[in-house]
Amino acid sequence: MRRGGIQIGSTAVSAIVAALVGMPAASAGKPDAHPGAGDPVYDNLYKRFDPVRFDAGDIAGARQPLEWASRNARETAVQHSARLRLARLLMEQGDADGALALTKVRDTDGFASEYEELKGDLLLAQGDRDGARRAYQAALDTLPRGSGYTRLLSMKRDNLGPEPKS
Numbered sequence: 001m002r003r004g005g006i007q008i009g010s011t012a013v014s015a016i017v018a019a020l021v022g023m024p025a026a027s028a029g030k031p032d033a034h035p036g037a038g039d040p041v042y043d044n045l046y047k048r049f050d051p052v053r054f055d056a057g058d059i060a061g062a063r064q065p066l067e068w069a070s071r072n073a074r075e076t077a078v079q080h081s082a083r084l085r086l087a088r089l090l091m092e093q094g095d096a097d098g099a100l101a102l103t104k105v106r107d108t109d110g111f112a113s114e115y116e117e118l119k120g121d122l123l124l125a126q127g128d129r130d131g132a133r134r135a136y137q138a139a140l141d142t143l144p145r146g147s148g149y150t151r152l153l154s155m156k157r158d159n160l161g162p163e164p165k166s
Contacts, residue, residue, distance in 0.1 A: 063089045070102075080111040087118055096122050112142040117153060124160070133160045 066089065069082035083102055090099035103119045105111075120135030136157035143150055 076107075076109045077111075080105075080109060080114070084111070084114055084118060087122075091122060091125065096126050100126075113139045113149070113153075116142060117156070120156065129160050130164060133157055133163060136160075 066082045066086040087099040087102040116139035120132040124132035
């Protein structure tokens with residue numbers, strides 16, 4: 001199924017959940033296959049995730065495990081990954097304001113560039129090209145040196161045209 005230019009299917013979605021709980025994508029869908037098996041937080045995330053909801057177009061139902069993980073996962077990396085994915089789902093549903101609210105995080109714990117890029121995407125979707133340009137620049141500024149992602153972020157920023165003169 002395609003939603004807003006993004007391919008959404010149970011295989012891709014299983015891989016996302018696998019990444020969230022830290023298991024190999026090939027193990028997705030197999031009971032007790034994730035490294036956190038036996039841990040209530042990860043077991044709950046894994047069991048609550050239903051890739052069939054994505055295939056059926058039930059994005060609202062599919063977002064529940066991401067909401068849960070963004071609040072309950074012990075590792076901040078899992079919380080941030082779930083929060084960023086949830087914001088992208090809200091954006092797909094047309095809730096740019098809700099998604100933008102999810103980018104307002106005090107401690108980004110190594111995810112600053114991802115939050116700024118998402119903020120740029122959301123601002124651009126709302127028609128705020130200048131705000132998007134600033135967010136993409138902030139994302140570039142917080143990338144680690146030598147990141148392969150620099151070219152993509154630069155392209156997003158540069159596609160917005162020159163910065164307006166004050």
